[in-house]
Amino acid sequence: MEYVLDQLNGSAATSDSDEIHLLRDADERARAYTATIAGRRAWPAREALGVLSAFKEDFPQSGMTAEDTLRLLDEVGSPATSASTGPNYFGYVIGGVLPAAAAAERMVLAWDQRASTFDSSPVSDAIETQAARWILEALDLPRTAGVGFGTSATACTIACLAAARRSVLARAGWNWDRHGAKGAPDVKVMLPETAHVAVIKALRILGFGLDNLIRLPVDDAGRAIVEQVPDADDLTILCLQAGEVNTGSFDHFAKLIPMAQARGAWVHVDGAFGLWARASSSRALCDGVEEADSWTADGHKWLNTPYDGAFAICREASDMATAMSSEAVYAPASASAQQNLTLEFSRRARGIPIWAALRTLGRDGLRELVDRNISQAQHVAQRLRAEGYEILNEVVLNQVLVRAGDDDCTQHICRAAQESGVAWFGMTRWEGRPAFRLSFSSWRTSQENLNRLVELLVGLFRDTKV
Ligand SMILES: Cc1ncc(COP(=O)(O)O)c(C=O)c1O
The missing domain is CATH 3.40.640.10 (Type I PLP-dependent aspartate aminotransferase-like (Major domain))
Structure with missing residues (x-):
C-alpha cells in the first residue's frame, strides 16, 4: 500500500500504521465532541460562524496532509455545528443519536x-x-x-x-x-x-x-x-x-x-x-x-x-x-x-x-423513548400556557405550536432564543400567521433541559413586555 501511495503522491505517502493513527485521532476528536454535546451551544456562536471562511481555500495543487485536514475539520468545523444531537435542540424533528446506533x-x-x-x-x-x-x-x-x-x-x-x-x-x-x-x-x-x-x-x-x-x-x-x-x-x-x-x-x-x-x-x-x-x-x-x-x-x-x-x-x-x-x-x-x-x-x-x-431499545425501550418525548411536549405546553403563551395545537404527539402575542413578538422571541445558544427551535406558519414550533424527539433531553427551555422562554416573553 505504501508503495502504491508513494507512486501516486510521494509527499503524502501513508503507511498502514499512519492510517490507524489518523483514524484514532478522528475517533478521539469525535469522542470529545460527543462528550461535550450537552454543554455545547445549541446554535454556534457568531465567532465560530465567522471563521468558517477558513474552508474557502484554493483547490490545492498537491494534496495537504490528512492530519491537517482532520485538524481543520475539527477545530473550525466542530464549533460551527448546530448541536442537534444534543439535549437542547428542539428544531425540526431531528432526534439525537443513540450510542448503540x-x-x-x-x-x-x-x-x-x-x-x-x-x-x-x-x-x-x-x-x-x-x-x-x-x-x-x-x-x-x-x-x-x-x-x-x-x-x-x-x-x-x-x-x-x-x-x-x-x-x-x-x-x-x-x-x-x-x-x-x-x-x-x-x-x-x-x-x-x-x-x-x-x-x-x-x-x-x-x-x-x-x-x-x-x-x-x-x-x-x-x-x-x-x-x-x-x-x-x-x-x-x-x-x-x-x-x-x-x-x-x-x-x-x-x-x-x-x-x-x-x-x-x-x-x-x-x-x-x-x-x-x-x-x-x-x-x-x-x-x-x-x-x-x-x-x-x-x-x-x-x-x-x-x-x-x-x-x-x-x-x-x-x-x-x-x-x-x-x-x-x-x-x-x-x-x-x-x-x-x-x-x-x-x-x-x-x-x-x-x-x-x-436491538438495544427493545420493545420496552422504544415505547419509553416515544412516550417520554410525548409527555415532555405536553409538560412544556402546559407550563408555557400558564405563562401566557398561546399553544395552538392539542398536544397529542411531540410537537408544540406556539405564539407569543402578536406576530412581531413571536418572531422576536424565536430569533432571540436561537441567538442565545441555550436552545434551538424554528419558525413556521400556521393558519397564515407566524408561530414557532418546539419538537421533542431526543433521547438525551431531560427534565433539566425542559426547565432551561421554559426559563428561557419565560424570560424572553417578560423582556418583551418591559
Ligand atoms: C411529516 C414529514 N414527512 C416527510 C419529511 C421528509 O423527511 P426527510 O427529511 O427524511 O426526507 C419530514 C421531514 O421533516 C416530515 O416531517
Missing part, C-alpha cells in the same frame, strides 16, 4: 460495504433483513411487507409512490415500464392541504403535476376532513399522514383507508416521524394505519439513528420489487435484495444503525 455506524464506515445484495455484502444483507423484520414488528405492520432502506423519507416516498402508480396502472391493464406516461390512463392523486413538502416534491418529480393534485380540506389540526374527501376510484392514490409536521396530528385512517380501498384506490401514509407512535402507549392515534398499501418513515428522526436512514414499506413486497428492480448481468440479486427495493443501485448499509437501535 452511533457505534454501529462507526463499524459500517470501517466496513464500507456495498449493501445492495448478498453477493456484495452478506453481513449487510443478513442484518438489514433482520432490521426490516423488526421494523414491521415495532410498527405492527403486515409481516410480509417489503422494506427498502433509503436515504430519507423523501427518497422513500418517491419509491412508494412509483410503486403505487405502477400498480394501479397495471390493474387497469397499462404497462408503465414499457409504455410510460404517453397515453397512460389518468391517475388521480389526493392529499391533505397540509401534506409535507416531501410528498409534494415526490409527486412533482414523478410527473403528476402540481396543478393536477387534489388537495383535501383540513380541520384545525391539519387533518383531512373525512366528509369532504371526494370519491376515490381504482386509478386513485390517496396520500395520508401520520404526524402532521406542525401539530403532530394523524389523519382518520380507520375511516379513510377502507373508504378509499373499497373503491380500488392505493393508500400511502407519510409517517416520517409520527409512525413511531405505533410503538408507544399512544398507539391509538394511528389505529387503522396498518390497512394502508405503503408507508414511509425515518430512522433519523424519532428512532434517534444517524443521518441518513429511512425506509419505504409496501404491503405487497412484489409491488416495490418490480417498481424498483435494477437487474444487471454483473450484479444478480434476489427480488428481496435491497438493490431491488430502493432508488440506489449502490449504497452503504444504512439499515445497520437502525438494527442496532432496535
Whole structure:
C-alpha cells in the first residue's frame, strides 16, 4: 500500500500504521465532541460562524496532509455545528443519536460495504433483513411487507409512490415500464392541504403535476376532513399522514383507508416521524394505519439513528420489487435484495444503525423513548400556557405550536432564543400567521433541559413586555 501511495503522491505517502493513527485521532476528536454535546451551544456562536471562511481555500495543487485536514475539520468545523444531537435542540424533528446506533455506524464506515445484495455484502444483507423484520414488528405492520432502506423519507416516498402508480396502472391493464406516461390512463392523486413538502416534491418529480393534485380540506389540526374527501376510484392514490409536521396530528385512517380501498384506490401514509407512535402507549392515534398499501418513515428522526436512514414499506413486497428492480448481468440479486427495493443501485448499509437501535431499545425501550418525548411536549405546553403563551395545537404527539402575542413578538422571541445558544427551535406558519414550533424527539433531553427551555422562554416573553 505504501508503495502504491508513494507512486501516486510521494509527499503524502501513508503507511498502514499512519492510517490507524489518523483514524484514532478522528475517533478521539469525535469522542470529545460527543462528550461535550450537552454543554455545547445549541446554535454556534457568531465567532465560530465567522471563521468558517477558513474552508474557502484554493483547490490545492498537491494534496495537504490528512492530519491537517482532520485538524481543520475539527477545530473550525466542530464549533460551527448546530448541536442537534444534543439535549437542547428542539428544531425540526431531528432526534439525537443513540450510542448503540452511533457505534454501529462507526463499524459500517470501517466496513464500507456495498449493501445492495448478498453477493456484495452478506453481513449487510443478513442484518438489514433482520432490521426490516423488526421494523414491521415495532410498527405492527403486515409481516410480509417489503422494506427498502433509503436515504430519507423523501427518497422513500418517491419509491412508494412509483410503486403505487405502477400498480394501479397495471390493474387497469397499462404497462408503465414499457409504455410510460404517453397515453397512460389518468391517475388521480389526493392529499391533505397540509401534506409535507416531501410528498409534494415526490409527486412533482414523478410527473403528476402540481396543478393536477387534489388537495383535501383540513380541520384545525391539519387533518383531512373525512366528509369532504371526494370519491376515490381504482386509478386513485390517496396520500395520508401520520404526524402532521406542525401539530403532530394523524389523519382518520380507520375511516379513510377502507373508504378509499373499497373503491380500488392505493393508500400511502407519510409517517416520517409520527409512525413511531405505533410503538408507544399512544398507539391509538394511528389505529387503522396498518390497512394502508405503503408507508414511509425515518430512522433519523424519532428512532434517534444517524443521518441518513429511512425506509419505504409496501404491503405487497412484489409491488416495490418490480417498481424498483435494477437487474444487471454483473450484479444478480434476489427480488428481496435491497438493490431491488430502493432508488440506489449502490449504497452503504444504512439499515445497520437502525438494527442496532432496535436491538438495544427493545420493545420496552422504544415505547419509553416515544412516550417520554410525548409527555415532555405536553409538560412544556402546559407550563408555557400558564405563562401566557398561546399553544395552538392539542398536544397529542411531540410537537408544540406556539405564539407569543402578536406576530412581531413571536418572531422576536424565536430569533432571540436561537441567538442565545441555550436552545434551538424554528419558525413556521400556521393558519397564515407566524408561530414557532418546539419538537421533542431526543433521547438525551431531560427534565433539566425542559426547565432551561421554559426559563428561557419565560424570560424572553417578560423582556418583551418591559
Ligand atoms: C411529516 C414529514 N414527512 C416527510 C419529511 C421528509 O423527511 P426527510 O427529511 O427524511 O426526507 C419530514 C421531514 O421533516 C416530515 O416531517
